[in-house]
Amino acid sequence: MIPAPAFLSNPERFMAFSRWAAPMFGLIAAILGLAGLYLGFSAPDDYQQGATVRIMFIHVPAAWLSMFVYGCLAVASLLSLIFRHALADAAAQAAAPLGAGFTFLALVTGSLWGRPMWGTWWVWDARLTSVLVLFLFYLAYIALRAALDDEAKAARACAILALVGAVNLPVVHYSVVWWNSLHQGASVFRADGPAMPPVFLIPLLLMSLAYMAAFGALWLVSIRGEVWRRRAEAAALRAARS
Amino acid sequence: MLKLRPGRWAGVITALQLRGVAVSRGGRRLFSGLDLDLAPGEVCALTGANGAGKTSLLRTIAGLSAPDMGDIGFGGADPGDARQGGLHLLGHLDGLKAARTTREELTFWSRWGGAASDGADQAVTALALGGLLDLEVRRLSAGQRRRLALARLLAAPRPLWLLDEPLSPLDAAWRARFGAVMQAHLAGGGMILAAVHDPLPIPARSLALEAAA
């Protein structure tokens, strides 16, 4: 058997680790966020988009996080399937609502960013549409988790769904890009790498790291909450029996 | 009397050995440290209060769920093969579809069990299902429906029978008659583990399941 990563099999060690790691990530997130915002707002307006480019600093990190969190969800689900550790399942269960939150943020800020230029609240842009479908995947995961009462079965069913989703997401993204090329070529967002002047790139990078650190902190605290919940239920069970 | 072909399945399962088996359901431990040895020709009655885990134990032996601890041996046979062709599981729910006829269900389940061509006919004679073949399952009485479920055991002979309260819907006459069928199965080298509330029609040692301490 492949030896499970140490902190996975031992909740005690995870609780000790997360006790100091969560606040640390929170602090990092705050520092990077403030720095990113300061640099972002002191940069000149974009010659084309004008001031709305500022929205990019919170849209792109959110969109990136929505995919990053699904990656974490898929990895946690894979570990939960292979090693059957409750901690891996707790991590997956804790990641889903956060992922949905970041995806919602990406959609709202994306719509607000596209609105001044395109005059409509929703733009069927390839990236935005992919994020919308990703949001549906998160809802499906959370719905399945809510509908199954038996913890052990819910863990495996949700893990299978997360992996089916992970396999399907690249196909979904490709099909949306293909669909986009079929109907209208234009894309709202040019914020992809080198084409962007460095004065925007640095704040964007800082904000992305800040968002990831924030997710790290939230995830660890949420997993701690999960561990406490399962301990409380186990204790309630023991109390009921004795 | 039904003549079973003894020893035809000798290679599949030659014994059932439980060592320190612990089973839990829905996160609750039902029992632990269970040992059992069943040799060909032996029958064991599994007793215990409702919820003690009789059904869960049978499903665990059948491989539908995994035990918490301990191991389940089939006399050297590979557990995977043993569970795919060496045992019959008869649960409370018989998996019969109300709208299909007795004949359709019997032919499908005997073919699914890998029965020889005359396997189904043998079962029909042994359990007197001849008159019911063209009736839809929903028209059968509880006793007749249970006999149809029991017919599956005979149509595709397999060494190990895991029965979950097999005789409860049957009347006294049919209990005795099925007792004879069980005797024939044992005489042919078969093994039976039956979860029961009232005693089996044939002499059998019993194993009681107590709730975990």
Place this chain on the structure above:
Amino acid sequence: MSRISALLARETALAWGRGGGPLVSVGFYAGVATLLPLAIGPEAQRLAAIAPGAAWVALALASLLSLDRLFERDFEDGALDLLTLSSTPLELTCAIKCLSQWLATGAPLALAAPIAAIGLGAPPALAPLIFACALVGGLAFAFTGGIGAALSLGARRGGLLTAVIVLPLFVPPVIFGGGALDAFASGLGWTAGFALLCAYAAAAVALGPLAMAAACRNALA
């Protein structure tokens, strides 16, 4: 081999349900195709623009209907236990279940699709392509839908849950099929979309049963 053909015959008969199965799906499909013009207005020009796409989406929704009977009935009446305890691998059993679902309800829907599309104003020349897309797409919907049906075993309101799980998975086939139909209607190359639809269906047929079998074992444990 006889065991697999016996299972296929049984599953198809159950899904066919003396005509009930396809009747429900085609009935739902006709209902949606009827409501559309009532909502959008009968103007031929406006309807014709959305006819192929609308017929295609309605087909995807109609194939959702009979999914919850795919595993739920056998799971609840104990048949799934016996189907699992067999030398036929559970993956193959799940594949055969989805195949018979496709035969009993997918194929009739594929016959209804061209009628609905033309009724909504699509050019009659589109009929063969819609039929082909509906057949291949139906296969993709059946095998992808089977994953949702297996995952929601043992859940409250399984049917609705299956739809929520499965609709995001329907995005690629809906896009590819819709794209092929749209391309054909506007005289462009439709083969790319159709080829992608076939590719997705093949992947669903190959990989779907793996997820279904794992989900069934989990539900039975």
Place this chain on the structure above:
Amino acid sequence: MTHLDILHVGKYATFIGAAYGISVMVFAGMVWTTLAKARRWRKRAQALDAALTGR
């Protein structure tokens, strides 16, 4: 600064404000619910453990 520019900037200000405002609210919501959940269950678990060991 022509009339349009003011509007231009002004109009953008509402979008930027809205985007940042919603982001802050959603973040605050996530932080608060996560912390509240963790604290609630820790208290429950510790209370139940105390009750069990105390008995």
